Amino acid sequence: LVASFQHKILAGKRVLITAGPTFEAIDPVRGITNLSSGKMGYAIARAAREAGAEVTLVSGPTALPTPHGVRRIDVLSAQQMHDAVMAGVEGQHVFIGVAAVADWRVANASEQKLKKQEGGAPPQLEFVQNADILASVAATTSLSGWPYCVGFAAESENLVEYGAAKRERKGIPLLVGNIGHHTFGQDQNSIVLFDENGHTVLPRADKLTLARQLVSEIGKRLEQRSL
Ligand code: CTP
Ligand code: CA
Numbered sequence: 001l002v003a004s005f006q007h008k009i010l011a012g013k014r015v016l017i018t019a020g021p022t023f024e025a026i027d028p029v030r031g032i033t034n035l036s037s038g039k040m041g042y043a044i045a046r047a048a049r050e051a052g053a054e055v056t057l058v059s060g061p062t063a064l065p066t067p068h069g070v071r072r073i074d075v076l077s078a079q080q081m082h083d084a085v086m087a088g089v090e091g092q093h094v095f096i097g098v099a100a101v102a103d104w105r106v107a108n109a110s111e112q113k114l115k116k117q118e119g120g121a122p123p124q125l126e127f128v129q130n131a132d133i134l135a136s137v138a139a140t141t142s143l144s145g146w147p148y149c150v151g152f153a154a155e156s157e158n159l160v161e162y163g164a165a166k167r168e169r170k171g172i173p174l175l176v177g178n179i180g181h182h183t184f185g186q187d188q189n190s191i192v193l194f195d196e197n198g199h200t201v202l203p204r205a206d207k208l209t210l211a212r213q214l215v216s217e218i219g220k221r222l223e224q225r226s227l
Contacts, residue, residue: 008052009219015053016092016147017045018085018099018133020060022078026125027110034100035184038062040152041098043211045070051215053094058084060099078102078130085133089140092147094218097134100154100184105130138171148173148222150214154180159192160199167194174221176214193217 019041021034038059045057046067055070058081066072073088075081078101089095104127114123138149149172155162156179163177175194183189190204191214202213 008050009216009223010048010094011052013053013093013222014056014091015045015048015094015096016056016058016085016088017041017048017096018058018060018081018101019045020062021100022060022081022102023076024078024102024105025076025109026106026123027112027114029113032102032106033061034102035180036060036100037185038064039185039187040183040189040207040211041096042067043207044096044098044214047208047211047215048094048096050212051219056088056092058088058099078105078133082131082133082136086136089137089147093222094150095134095137095141095147096150096152096218097137098152099133101133102130104128134170134172142171148218148225150218151175153177154183156180163192163194164199174218195221 020038021036024032026032042064045055049055049067049069057070057072059072059074060081061076073084075084081099081101107126107128134151141147141149151170151172153163153166153175155177159177159179163175167175173195177192177194178189188204188206189210191202191210193200202210
């Protein structure tokens with residue numbers, strides 16, 4: 001009974017989240033992806049929904065069930081993820097880019113399956129850089145003031161230094177850093193929040209616990225902004 005009267009920190013807010021890996025085709029049956037499981041993004045979607053938000057989850061390929069009450073849009077490639085996000089960004093209060101978006105796609109992807117040649121050379125793949133979804137959303141924010149943008153950074157070393165620099169470079173108010181090989185596919189993680197005041201460590205815990213802490217931090221920052 002008491003719980004139903006508790007203030008939900010994201011009540012009435014619309015939250016758009018990307019999660020999971022992307023898949024970049026080489027040919028109709030092959031592609032390049034990464035080790036993101038989607039668990040952290042899905043946990044954040046669930047936590048934001050619990051906090052009263054209307055949540056849209058743009059998801060790369062994962063094996064996870066859709067969190068209760070969350071609208072989910074499935075995509076494969078970074079380009080599809082970019083298009084789905086840009087089509088849905090208007091009217092959003094918060095954007096959280098959790099997806100491990102491929103930085104490059106195959107420029108010379110084949111329409112037909114590549115065939116092995118007896119004694120022949122392996123295929124030469126060429127790459128082209130994908131659009132930065134978070135940067136595209138942050139550019140819309142600089143016009144309207146919305147959505148409040150949260151980025152993620154999976155590093156393999158120098159997390160504190162790289163995280164702070166990445167937040168500045170991306171021009172976003174909040175960036176969540178973690179060590180990629182400590183989080184991909186794991187049920188637990190530890191994260192570092194970077195904002196204009198410096199960084200705060202959220203110690204190792206299961207991803208839903210961290211997701212709820214992050215949602216509460218985002219909610220507090222939205223309240224401060226509207227004062
Ligand atoms: N991101 C994105 N679109 C891309 C690449 C990254 O939206 N094409 C988002 C990720 O979802 C994440 C943030 O940008 O929220 C940071 O991603 P990351 O890979 O750490 O940063 P990059 O700028 O791509 O730098 P690098 O991979 O070289 O460290
Ligand atoms: Ca990247």
